[in-house]
Amino acid sequence: MSIFRRRAMGLGAIAVAALLVLSACSSESDTATGGAENCEAYAEYAGNEGTTVEIYTTIISPEADLFVESLQEFMDCTGITVNWNGSQEFEAQISVRVEGGTAPDLAIFPQPGLLAKFAGNGLVAAPAKVAESVDANYSPDWKAYGTGPDGVFYAAPLGANVKSFVWYSPKTFADNGWSIPTTWPELLALSDEIAAGGAVQPWCAGFGSGDATGWVGTDWMEDLMLRFNDAATYDAWVSHDIAFNDPKVQTVIDEAAKILKNPDYVGDVASIATTTFQEGGAGIVDGTCAMHRQASFIGGILAADYGATIVNPEDTDVEGGITTFYFPGVSADQRPALGGGEFVGAFSDRPEVQAVQHYLTTADWNNKKAALGGWFSAHKGLDTANVADPVNKVAVEILQNATVFRFDASDVMPAAVGAGSFWKEMTAWVAENKSNKAVLDAIEASWPTE
Amino acid sequence: MSTLNRSRAKSAFSSPIASAAAVVIATLWTIPTFGLLISSIRPEQAINNSGWWTFFTNPEISFENYEKVLFQGTLIQPPMVQYFFNSLAITLPAVVFPITLAVFAAYALAWFDFKGRDFIFFSIFALQVVPLQLTLIPLLQLFAKGLSINGITIIPNLGITGTYIPIWIAHTIFGLPLAIFLLHNFLRQIPRELVEAAKVDGAGWFTMFRALIFPLSIPAIASFAIFQFLWVWNDLLVGLTFGAGSKEVAPMTVRLAEMVGTRGGGWEVLTAGAFVSTVVPLIVFFALQRYFVRGLLAGSVKG
Numbered sequence: 001m002s003i004f005r006r007r008a009m010g011l012g013a014i015a016v017a018a019l020l021v022l023s024a025c026s027s028e029s030d031t032a033t034g035g036a037e038n039c040e041a042y043a044e045y046a047g048n049e050g051t052t053v054e055i056y057t058t059i060i061s062p063e064a065d066l067f068v069e070s071l072q073e074f075m076d077c078t079g080i081t082v083n084w085n086g087s088q089e090f091e092a093q094i095s096v097r098v099e100g101g102t103a104p105d106l107a108i109f110p111q112p113g114l115l116a117k118f119a120g121n122g123l124v125a126a127p128a129k130v131a132e133s134v135d136a137n138y139s140p141d142w143k144a145y146g147t148g149p150d151g152v153f154y155a156a157p158l159g160a161n162v163k164s165f166v167w168y169s170p171k172t173f174a175d176n177g178w179s180i181p182t183t184w185p186e187l188l189a190l191s192d193e194i195a196a197g198g199a200v201q202p203w204c205a206g207f208g209s210g211d212a213t214g215w216v217g218t219d220w221m222e223d224l225m226l227r228f229n230d231a232a233t234y235d236a237w238v239s240h241d242i243a244f245n246d247p248k249v250q251t252v253i254d255e256a257a258k259i260l261k262n263p264d265y266v267g268d269v270a271s272i273a274t275t276t277f278q279e280g281g282a283g284i285v286d287g288t289c290a291m292h293r294q295a296s297f298i299g300g301i302l303a304a305d306y307g308a309t310i311v312n313p314e315d316t317d318v319e320g321g322i323t324t325f326y327f328p329g330v331s332a333d334q335r336p337a338l339g340g341g342e343f344v345g346a347f348s349d350r351p352e353v354q355a356v357q358h359y360l361t362t363a364d365w366n367n368k369k370a371a372l373g374g375w376f377s378a379h380k381g382l383d384t385a386n387v388a389d390p391v392n393k394v395a396v397e398i399l400q401n402a403t404v405f406r407f408d409a410s411d412v413m414p415a416a417v418g419a420g421s422f423w424k425e426m427t428a429w430v431a432e433n434k435s436n437k438a439v440l441d442a443i444e445a446s447w448p449t450e
Numbered sequence: 451m452s453t454l455n456r457s458r459a460k461s462a463f464s465s466p467i468a469s470a471a472a473v474v475i476a477t478l479w480t481i482p483t484f485g486l487l488i489s490s491i492r493p494e495q496a497i498n499n500s501g502w503w504t505f506f507t508n509p510e511i512s513f514e515n516y517e518k519v520l521f522q523g524t525l526i527q528p529p530m531v532q533y534f535f536n537s538l539a540i541t542l543p544a545v546v547f548p549i550t551l552a553v554f555a556a557y558a559l560a561w562f563d564f565k566g567r568d569f570i571f572f573s574i575f576a577l578q579v580v581p582l583q584l585t586l587i588p589l590l591q592l593f594a595k596g597l598s599i600n601g602i603t604i605i606p607n608l609g610i611t612g613t614y615i616p617i618w619i620a621h622t623i624f625g626l627p628l629a630i631f632l633l634h635n636f637l638r639q640i641p642r643e644l645v646e647a648a649k650v651d652g653a654g655w656f657t658m659f660r661a662l663i664f665p666l667s668i669p670a671i672a673s674f675a676i677f678q679f680l681w682v683w684n685d686l687l688v689g690l691t692f693g694a695g696s697k698e699v700a701p702m703t704v705r706l707a708e709m710v711g712t713r714g715g716g717w718e719v720l721t722a723g724a725f726v727s728t729v730v731p732l733i734v735f736f737a738l739q740r741y742f743v744r745g746l747l748a749g750s751v752k753g
Contacts (some may be wrong), residue, residue, distance in 0.1 A: 087708060
């Protein structure tokens, strides 16, 4: 024990010495790259040399490293140092920091609800330049999510994620001669065709997720809510301005039942509740089922745990290759998107802070960041050629073509519903064969009355 | 009465059944930590693919996790050694300050006769009831903006946010009530005859403190020092809040909490990180173990 400790300490001392040498080296190389050639692009941000801007966020290493890398040229050219401060305690600490008088310069809000809390309460309205850039580059829905309840525009959109995906195997589709449906009726027709073939089950689904079992069902409801109703109805549904058992919601659950409660499509309906969401998608990898509706992240899980390969839709000869198509609207020209995103709000109006906030809304930065991989945004100037991942590419297309963009409703509803009865009732819907009406009535009854 | 209690306690603690139970509990409680230790010296691939217990049939040792944790910084995060030194820089003053203040305060409260002494003592003791979470925001405001009432500046904005000073002050404030209470009760147990003899010999209050009270209170000071050290070293909340997001002063616990990536990747380094942060408290604990046990009894009812 003592020998080990002594040796470890010796090692430590050597390593500390090595570290000092290393850090000396790296600081030299930093200054060497300082004089980038194409600094003209950053001319509008001049005059802020030697300043520092703190960005407070939930995004931490290793993802955060790519953000800093994407900002390197900006920092070298403008002389603004971006201090990336990631913390998993962001959502709790941001309130403490703002109220305690040590607010960060910029904060990246992972959801609009938190942003709304600081509207008119610390947040500084976005400068006209940022607002113009957002008007030009993002759809009005995105701007609306960055606007506080007081109607002031505060925060510019940053990254995005998309849920409106149907996962499938291009090989299975090509082998059977199926084509990608572009409308809801086509999707049902294709499901019928696959079911009639008998060899492959049209759909796979899994609601299981520990304490959160049922959230997959809420995603289905939200996606269909955006398709069978307009955006205003969706918003009214989220804010409970229409009842949860309103006839408009009834239509949606009836449509969802056409797939999820159809034994011809999904096999044993009750087993959906006990299948975990990770396992739910496994069937499309081994070819036992054809389609699986799930957000983009499932690709990583299927690749890591079930031997899937993420491919382009054209790669029809890869065994276990999976990719996505857009979960279609009722008609081909109706293209709503369900997802989420982050928003950059400022707590300071110093010029360098506004410069960073503006730069993050430019096509230049969005393309730079996307080119580093694993990331995309709803920026209209984002070139899909810079998005390497096939699924992210589809996601960018969905966002850029979206007629409507809405956040996940269950994340915005009161926790008693959004993280409670909505999940539970969707589970009961499949597990206990609870009727559509009974499910909606039960959720409506659970809505908290203030 | 007390000897009876003591012998009863002694026989209870030395009975074979009790010893066996103690061994079982100790083993059970150590297994997870032990598993963590084993995991920390296994290669990343092995951690992800099999449980730590397979180590015994298929031992693979790699110190890569430790190397990664300690010496590899990223673009935005300095390596953990820096946080290690931050932790030391926070902890040492945050232990010394409250003890120094508390030992004088306790001395005065225990042996000086003045009006309102009990009231002051009970008020201090009562302050322990205030949860520290309640004070976070007001205290942070005080550090960041100073304090002025009706335009009259009572505490100016000292511009100390982002330095160690707010963290030290906060830890000192939060540590003081318990420190004073503990030391006060200990100092009260010093026999009155001793103090009076010293007084008769012509010792002043300060001489008495230096020559008599302080040497006698070393065990209590040491035991409180351990408590305070462990509390400050393992603290996340105060360091995170009063560091005001500055990486230059963030303790190791802050880094540890962020070691796992945004989407849960890279958790293999967490095992090594956890052990790095455990080393110092373990050394302190083993070095001062006998005081620690005594400290558990200090301040309890007199026998």
